Amino acid sequence: MLQTLQSEDRPATDAEKASLARWGSWGAQGVFQIFDETREDYAGDREHLRSLLSEAQYDAARRTTINAHYTDAAYVQAIWSTVQEIGFIGGTVLEPGSGVGTFIGFAPDTADMTGVELDPTTAAISQALYPEATIRAESFADTKLPAGHFDLVIGNVPFANVTLHDPRHNAGGHSIHNHFILKSLELTRPGGMVAVLTSSFTLDATNPAARREMNQLADLVGAVRLPTGSHRKAAGTDAMTDLLIFRRREPGQEPATILWETVTARQVDGTITRLNSYFDEYPERLLGDLHVGNGMYGAETLQLTTDDLSAVPARLDAALADVVAEAKAAGMVMTERTAEQDRQRAAYVPAAAHEWEGHISTGDNGFTVVENGSHSDLAVPKTQGVELRALLGLRDAARALLSAEAESRDDTADIDALREELKTSYSRYTDTYGPINRYTLRDTGRVDEETQEPIQARITPRAVAIMSRDPFGPLVMALENFDEATQTASPAALLSSRQVQPRRPVLGVDTAEEALTVTLDSVGEVDLDYAASLLGISRDETRAAMGESIYQVPGTDEAYQTRAEYLSGNVREKLEVAQAAALSDDRFAVNVRALTDAMPQPLRMDEVEARLGAVWIDAGTHQEFVREILNDPYATVSNAAGSMWDVKANRHTLSATSNWGTQRMPASDILKQVLEQRPVRVTDEGENNRRVLNPTETAAAQEKAQLLQERFSEWVWEEPERATRLIDEYNRRFNSIVLRDYSTEGERLSLPGMAKDWSPRPHQxxxxxRMLSEPAVGLFHQVGAGKTAEMVMGVMEPAPLGHGQQARRRDPKPHAGAVRPRMAPDLSPGPHPRGIIGGPRWRQTPAVRCARGRQRMGRRGYDPNRLPACKPQPRS
Structure with a gap:
């Protein structure tokens, strides 16, 4: 139905809206299981869904299953009634993680609603249901809006132990639910309100950091905890949630209380657990009875239970009435917008699609810069305005010329005219101001510690410094060849000749090898249909011609990988899959043979060190060892999970207290410490019940621990059957990876958009x-090997292939200024921003401006000793 509405480009009828409103989210019971590739019982539904959605839509839907649960209408109505009682009479309203738009559907007519929803399918359904609302189909982490933009934020935030990348609004790296609340508070004006359902962990987490950040921005007007199961009927989840109502404080006001920042320990059902201190003062706002039991997040989870879930809406209404009365008495109600807030709201101008973060514009009223997706006033000294306008003119002229070159392989009259316009503008600028990259030197009064020479600072003209912060600033700087020694410049090659050579479409090839090369360079993956069209033969003939240069991936619908890709990575796992597939399909016999040949040489026993607690040695083997050395046939060793071990054995035998242990720490206790990789320590009770280290007993116990470790390392390999089993397990776990050779793939790249006179070396x-194939790459080449050029090419290449939308680059701090600012435009002079920040006057400029889904390059210095983990970023 949604696809019909989109193809016919028309609004939904009332009947269609009624049908669309039944949509229950990808996370609903019976729906999220479709995305589990191991569930064969859903294979038919999975195949049908893939036929309806694009690959991007399918991936987006799968990502939302962990937190796509919608809200019971009774709770939605109660929350709307509460915010109206507290003072909302109309205005701009945000629903982050809006889903199908339940809160939008119950909004009063005076509410100007904006919803943010990650899943494009759900966002489209929401827009069809509520055409008067603004629905932004994007991750809330990517939402760019000015601070204080909304009067009210309302909704049910997604919750999971997931962290989204949002350096502006989640610098603390908080879980997704806390991140959503913090960003919502930032986007709410002072005097406005935020009312959201969130995970109970927002209030109950032991770490108070997120709550303290919230309290810096807003007062907690009230909180009500819903019992476990409250969302079962509407969303199919038993997550325990809290309704939190905040009032954004005016600047300069102190927090009303810090009570809710802390948690207190309390005993529930004989278990010590933690509950937010707020509920110590307001126990009636717990809509149920506290118990400890098995919950969504494991055993011994604090739960709030009730015998009558149907009574929860009425109890919620009563609790919220108490919150409203208290808020009115304390003056913590929503206030009307001030004149300044009205002015800021009226001045809001969203950035156009081509205006990325940092884009500078000029108009009758001065200059603006794009910040958080909207235009903000940019202060420019009056004496610098004329020059800045000239620089912006150069930027626009250069962009227009490069865009024209990228769109046509022919040197048309239009391109010649654009080049002449740029050349004239550049000459006019240099005749008036001098070179763009000019600077003066000023003594700082400091001396270099090594050379004892005076340290001088580069002083750049103010207009040029402002221009450098524009996404296309490096492009403007690259319009000339600047000689620092003489402070003179000559026009860059772009002003006299073509610099961008579009990819020439290949219409046909002669060999299968050529077809594979062109396919990978054009499409980025093995596409037999595309390769067949290049050869002018059938798909089956193309597959046969390519032979073992490609392999079909078992378990997929005719998906293929190159030889280099398929015969690398964890080849042992791939071999097991191929062997299983070959049992029923002879086509995969070639996979089995190739993977067998690619398998790493097995490691021998003398090449492997066996240690107590090693993950590749099972608990049964450890138990066998303990029984043998302690001569205790009833000893048990178990590994509950991870590094949690349990050792039970006789503690009073000679073996336990003398041969392999001590009187103070028997062998079983020592073994447990060693298995869990904890320090072996013996302590005595000191003053004030404090434990004090006993050095003598500790040394004795540590000596026994070393003896146990040494004996275990020998014992493991003494019995042939056990030794064979364990060395096979070690090889299976740790000797299955084959590194991929990217030399052939590198030679296949045409690198469209690179400067005509640039010829990369094979290792580049x-x-x-490799950068195109892996989510994170370290380039550990020697100095002078061309790492900067590799980074420029690697960042620019994904865009034509559709691989990446955001690219970031990090350099160790000692080298943060070693890259020429113009390196990227010199190598890749395309129409998109390709800025690398380098040099003293560039170090403080933020280069990370990855916005509006366009390929960008970012860079900043990092401390090599504090390198953050690199992994794909979740979105919501």
Missing amino acids: RAAVA
């Missing part, structure tokens, strides 16, 4: 190919 091509 291989580096780019």
Whole structure:
């Protein structure tokens, strides 16, 4: 139905809206299981869904299953009634993680609603249901809006132990639910309200950091905890949730209380657990009875239970009435917008699609810069305005010329005219101001510690410094060849000749090898249909011609990988899959043979060190060892999970207290410490019940621990059957990886958009190919090997192939200024921003401006000793 509405480009009828409103989210019971590839019982539904959605839509839907649960209408109505009682009479309202738009559907007519929803399918359904609302189909982490933009934020935030990348609004790296609340508070004006359902962990988490950040921005007007199961009927989840109502404080006001920042320990059902201190003062706002039991997040989870879930809406209404009365008495109600807030709201101008973060514009009223997706006033000294306008003119002229070159392989009259316009503008600028990259030197009064020479600072003209912060600032700087020694410049090659050579479409090839090369360079993956069209033969003939240069991936619908890709990575796992597939399909016999040949040489026993607690040695083997050395046939060793071990054995035998242990720490206790990789320590009771280290007993116990470790390392390999089993397990776990050779893939790259006179070396091509294939790459080449060029090519290449939308680059701090600012435009002079920040006057400029889904490059210095983990970023 949704696809019909989109193809016919028309609004939904009332009947269609009624049908669309039944949509229950990808996370609903009976729906999220479709995305589990191991569930064969859902294979038919999965195949049908893939036929309806694009690959991007399918991936987005799968990502939302962990937190796509919608809200019971009774709770939605109660929350709307409460915010109206507290003072909302109309205005701009945000629903983050809006889903199908339940809160939008119950909004009063005076509410100007904006919803943010990650899943494009759900967002489209919401827009069809509520065409008068603004629905932004994007991750809330990517939402760019000015601070204080909304009067009210309302909704049910997604909750999971997931952290989204949002350096502006989640610098603390908080879980998704806390991140949503913090960003919502930032986007709410002072005097406005935020009312959201969230995980109970927002209030009950032991770490108070997120709550303290919230309290810096807003007062907690009230909180009500709903019992476990309250969302079962509407969302199919038993998550325990809290309704939190905040009032954004005016600047300069102190927090009303810090009570809710802390948690207190309390005993529930014989278990010590933690509950937010707020509920110590307001126990009636717990709509149920506290118990400890098995919950969504494991055993011994604090739960709030009730015998009558149907009575929860009425109890919620009563609790919220008490919250409203208290808020009115304390003056913590919503206030009307001030004149300044009205002015800021009226001045809001969203950025156009081509205006990325940092884009500078000029108009009759001065200059603006794009910040958080909207235009903000940019202060420019009056004496610098004329020059800045000239620089912006150069930027626009250069962009227009590069865009024209990228769109046509022919040197048309239009391109010639654009080049002449740019050349004239550049000459006019230099005749008036001098070179763009000019600077003066000023003594700082400091001396270099090594050379004892005076340290001088570069002083850049103010207009040029402002221009450098624009996404296309490096492009403007690259319009000339600047000689620092003479402070003179000559026009760059772009002003006299073509610099962008579009990819020439290949219409046909002669060999299967050529077809594979062109396919990978054009599409980025093995596409037999595309390769067949290049060869002018059938798909089956193309597959046969390519032979073992590609392999079909078992368990997929005719998906293929290159030889280099398929015969690398965890080849042992791939071999097991291929062997299983070959049992019923002879086509995969070639996979089995190739993977067998690619398998790493097995490690021998003398090449492996066996240690107590090693993950590749099972608990049964450890138990066998303990029984043998302690001569205790009833000893048990178990590994509950991770590093949690349990050792039970006789503690009073000679073996336990003398041969392998001590009187103070028997062998079983020592073994437990060693298995869990904890320090072996013996302590005595000191003053004030404090434990004090006993050095003598500790040394004795540590000596026994070393003896146990040494004996275990020998014992493991003494029995042939056990030794064979364990060395096979070690090889299976840790000797299955084959590194991929990217040399061939690198040679296949055409690198469209690179400067005509640039010819990368083979190792640079291989580096780019690797960057295209892996989510995070370290380029550990020697100095002078061309790492900067590799980074430029690697960042620019994904865009034509549709691989990446955001790219970031990090350099160790000692090298943060070693890259020429113009390096990227010199190598890749395309129409998109390709800025690398480098040099003293560039170090403080933020280069990370990855916005509006366009390929960008970012860079900043990092401390090599504090390198953050690199992993794909979740979205919501």
